[in-house]
Amino acid sequence: MSGAAVRDDRGRRGLLTHDATGAPLATPVTDKGLSLNGTTSYAATAGTVLDTSAYYTVSAWVRIDAGVSRTMTVLTQTPDSGSPFGKKYIPFGLSYAGGGGDTWSMSVLDSGGAIHKASAQRATPRGVWTHVAGVYDAATKKISLYLNGVLQASVDAGTVWKATGPLQIGRGIWADAYTDYLQGSVDEVSVWRWALPADAIAGEAQLMTSDEYAGVELVADWSADRGSGGTIADNTSGYGRPMTLAGGASLDGESIVLDGVDDAATATGPVVDDTGSFTVTALASLDADKLVGKQVGYTAQVVGQRTADGSAWGLWYELTGMEDVLDPDTAEEKTVPVGFWHFGRLDATGTFSAVESVAAAVTDGMVRLTGVFDAPAGTISLYVGYEQNGDAQAFTAKPGSGDFAVGKGLTGSAWQHYLPGRIAEVRVWAGAMADGAQFEETVGD
Template sequence: MGQYVWKRAVTAGAAALLAVGGAGGVAAAADDEAPAAPVVTSAEYPDDDNWHDGVGHYGTFMIDSASDDVVEYRYTGLGSTTRILRAPEPGAAVSLGWMPERVGPTYLQVEAVDSTGHVSARTIHHILVQEGRAALTHWDPDSQSGAVSGPGVGLGAPGPSGTAVASAASFDGTDGAYASLDTSADLSRTFSVDAWVRPNHLDESTTAVSHSGFSLGTVGASAYLFELPNPDGGDTIRVTGGVPEEGEWAHLTGVYDAEQKTASLYVDGVPVSTVVGAVAPGGTGALRLGADGDGGHWNGLLTDVNVWDRVFVPGEITAAATRRTQRLGYWDLESATDGKSPAYAGGAPLTLVGDASIYAATDDCPWNPDCTPVTYPMVGDGDLLLDGDGDYATTPTALTPTDAGFSVAVHVRLTEDNPARDMTVLSQPGEHTDLFTLRYDAASRTWQAVVAHEDRAGAPTTTVSAPLDLTVPAGDQSLAVVYDESTDQLRLYTGDAYAADTASVTGLDTWAPAGDLQVGRALAADGGTDYLAGEVDDLHTFAGVVTGDQLGALRGGGIDV
């Protein structure tokens, strides 16, 4: 969606004007004068150097010229390219509806055009748009806004990780699984509702948030639902999309736009469906959490419920649904003291074992034309050098997933251009198996990321792979693994903003490992295996999901994401 939402509104009879200066058009007296510049007025967004309400709130501009032969108005600004509003009859005023989607200054520039094609001077109407109005109603377990809860509601559960929402309430699916609070929203007009939800059971349709004018919940395990009853008693308006999963958080947003007559559902910040021609029933009464009054009580977690009397715009929805990554550790592998390479921005140091060392290139090539060139580290001034014969590094800062997933990024360079044996770049042991392994597979000459979905021997695994890049010396490669619970994908990146391989992990889980992160080997019950012969540099680990753009910054030696 663009910067602004548009609505064209002109007075009745506009269809009578078919064209300007053409067949069936308006016959106008010939003249050589340009029409008078238009006058623009707006009650909601006046040009008065003040900030006005606001993002997600519709306003109307009335546009008129003193000349009685004006047949159209050309306008730009408000985030639009040049557009035309045709007058219903020569000299008549027109109106333009508009809703801002971002904070800040903007403008509307208008010209009047008469029946002979003469164009007036431009009128520029300046506007200062402030933030959208706060939610009329807000609820979370720490700010219940006077809610009355049933016995099937428990407090104290953690909120979705990577958000500012600290806590959630648990609803047990019984008749007592409800909370009720007042809301002043007029649901016959534009409104929006959002919530973080985590269903525990999906064997039937359930309601997370409801009112006499809407409900937000699930259609069993098949989809999420935003529903508006029909005000005339006809079929309800059902907007569905997304795939609910037991035990996984999702951010749901329902938007009813009375100006556009649309009902839209967003899941995790992404628009999944819109119904056109929607008319909300309105209605008064309490906002109910966990139930709709007709059964279907919520069984799971619920938090951060909001109701607005405006459009909650796409940028706001994306921000509300974003789960930020939590850095676990960063090792730049530039130096080591007493056999330990320090961690930065979180994490414990990496302990170097065996002959493992930090390699730093030193030469005088910048000023000596007869020098012997050396191999430079992949990032910065140093990297971890491993000889494949018992060398490795380890840290107690485990790669621990959250309910959003995990991410890891690293640079690796193999000693040989085409190695003949398997080697491990990274592994994260649990008690019985590895949560994940990033490795080189000699038989297929590929990089592979393998994730186990339980901490037991023989646990089911998911693998993604990508070929060794033979166009760079010794497989010098930037690798990243992302386990994304929101999209149910395991992704392997090999030096590009787009995943080299993706696999579905729908219905599969991660777990919290107990062991230390291993660099340069896999850890079996009887010791290490598949030792790496090569170099490792710039290791980053995260709880949560790092995007392709963020990985691009890490590949270039960046730290912040």
Template sequence: MTRWGAPRLWLSNWRTATIGAVALAIATATGLQAAATTLDDPPVPPTPPVITATYHGTEITNCLDQTVCPETAVLGESVTFTFIATSPDVVRHQYGFIGTGAESIDGNTVTITLAPPDQGWNRLDVQSINELGQFSTTASFLFNVGPRPGPLGSWGFDDGTGITAADGPGLTHPLNLGGGTAFDGKGRVNGSVALDGVDDFAQAGDAVVDTSQSFTISAWARPTNSTKRGVVAAVTGTDSNAFALFYDAAARRWVFARSSADAKNPTLYRAASKEAPINGAWAHLIGTYDAATGRLQLFVNGRLQQSTTSSTTPAWRAAGPLMIGRGKYSGALSGWFAGSLDQINLWQRVLVADEIPGLVDPRIGSSGNDRIASGGAAYWPLDDAAQGTDHVWRTAEAVRGADLTLAGFGSPAGAFVDDPEYGRVLELTGRSRESLTLNRSVVDGSTSFTVAARVKIGDPAKPMVIARQGTTGKDTWRLEYKPVDEFTSQWIFARGDVASAAETVAIATVDRESVAGWHLLAGSYDGKPASASDPAGELGLTVDLRASDGSSERYTATPPRAGNTVVGAARTTGKSFTGRLDDLRLYAGVAGSFKLCEDYPGQDACGS
């Protein structure tokens, strides 16, 4: 706790200085009596300041002497304090909330805006400081801060069937589904809603939020058409959107925008993403509008993309309705979104920084925060292959139909064999021409993801790449096996760096003898969104879900985002996979042990 200044410390220094002054006075014969008078009349410290406070322009009562203290502010929002000096020689004030460090501000009477640090009781302590550096006694201001208001609308799209998406608990804005909009069970968090980009949409009965006031919208979006504009959500008027969160195909950017007026050709104030979306991958979007400053902000996957200031003219209030999957431009409905949407929320306030990580890395469970929620991005059972009408052999993907193309196999159908432990599995011989490829990404490498697979090494003396995503020059991520010497081997999860040829690796070092047989490898990247104090991500690797056989490593590089998904082949020759593979999965988000035990039953670490 900060130690506050006290007049006693000043007095000690003053006495020391005065002794020197007395000696000088005697030596110069200016009068012993004058020196004695100085000793008897030390400088007087300032009296404590008067503190006043307002919240949204309304005066707050100091509860120091109150028996009842109602909630007068909201956690995460600012309170304006005025420190009124009661001594004319005050030049500075030292202040701080209990439990935080002290700061100072220059001036005799000053006004400052501060955000209370805690919900419930908050006490601000202030001391005045005069020209001589003397501190007043402490003045305090006690007030009660209420919890942050929850969303006014929250749609998880976990309904499963029907034509209505229920609002969150206690909320009253259900969405009606139109066109061919349908629920599916493949969302970022449980279910989602799928839209075709032609005539699918969902719509509330009203605007849900007042667009002339501060608000925030958040959503998970998985676009599937990079060539057409797609609106995630908008609140509409007669001719235009009061705001819209959308994909701009011309700029290839996510955009959060508000319009200057309900007109056919209004001015648009925009905040845009720094990079293009990864088609087919989940992205988390947050748009905020601060009515007091006119500031718009867009966050993608928890990271601020752009902050812009719109016109100081008050924003207009749209009658609505809230539309999902489409918007309104020049009086006509347009911007039909193609892809999937999940977890859309609307607040009548600006979210603060510490609320963002919980949205980007959501948790599920009976209490709402039991375990990290990861969404299935891809699942290749690797049981068999079929030849298409184009004469290309492919093995099926079970989540979104992202089938892998087989190449280099003498008999593609014969590449899948019967295994006594896991039934039908993929077997590769280590020939460099053998591979399975998808010419796109299924996860965005700039945000959290997990890759997992069952692996059985065929030749423990040979280094080999199991699976990877990347280009011919750089791997976005890579799972591999490496023999170190005749006694030791390594399982490796590696990530590249956009800015250099360097790689960061998480390594699990094991006895060579333990490599024989089947193993479950799980490599994860935790992007750690919005952690200003430590922006580094983290790589993790587990073997058979045992923490003792795992590894983690800080990842400070700029992560590559995209690339082809490849199984069995490396970027360079000599590391083609030899052995058997089964059940390759990719997840959006960090897949925890609970999820992996669910998808890979039978692991000893999972228990019965």
């Protein structure tokens, strides 16, 4: 490490509670990442790692700092001489075009000086963890780019050449000058002297730390009992996004209280790369009396990420009917709401692409809701308590933008879907937890 590069506690594997065999650790270990300042800091090997004229794969988990608008390079290898050029240039670059489309790319400079680039099909927001991988296949003479384990593009590489200098993490070189310093975090840098197949890259993006545990990094943690005034601070995840109450939302010392009309809370988003694996959990309670005043078919978002035309994803409640029951306190008949939980997306027509809870949602009591998106598998799962509800369902991810919302959802250009009830906490992890056992240990109650 050089130029003020430091190790910090924001490592993509998060808090490790088990070793590689799945055995519990006596003391949990906080994974560390590499923090780079964007001007002077980088890391480099002492010698050559790759034969860039032969097969290779390079990958890393990367989080670009919010607000940085320029090209940055996470991985390359510096030539030890200018040959075949008059000056030193990168043989390949795994780079982010901040301010120029905000897309990742894998590029090579061929021996004739032409650049060949495999670019992502979509923009990637800053401030989130993304798995990026580049592959050169010497048999097909093509380069490929993968994001979060999913192929983005493959293009011809031209005639590649051998650069025998050190591997560089967090910067590139052009015409003998080091440039494109990365500002943000880098972790899990991996290099293979082979062109990994697609399934192996998808496996890398899952980041399993053992057969039964996945590496998950807590990136947001809002607990209402730590709130003050109109703000709930995140002092535990290390990413520090505050959540702000809106409308008439209030804190009662334990929960955010929501009236189902205009109350909500928001944080600057996106919190995760919504096309990458993530886990979200919330502790929520529905207000039965206020729900009785809603029309059957009413939908309310517990928590979700906004995108251009609605919510990229969310934990939802859908009111499906009313039921008359005997009130045990008054011995009189009363009407109660009947509805179900969902995890997924609600489109502009009011149609869910989501997993639905097996049993009707309990009202007037806190319920643990957890949603998981497994990006390489392309599936979403819903857990109520620590029990998976239904099977994992195929899901097409939609990149998020704008506010991360609690207690409301966006449809078209308007906020609606207000939740009547209370929310005690919301937490979000980069990475898909493996199963209910990992939830129970990691989430706790």
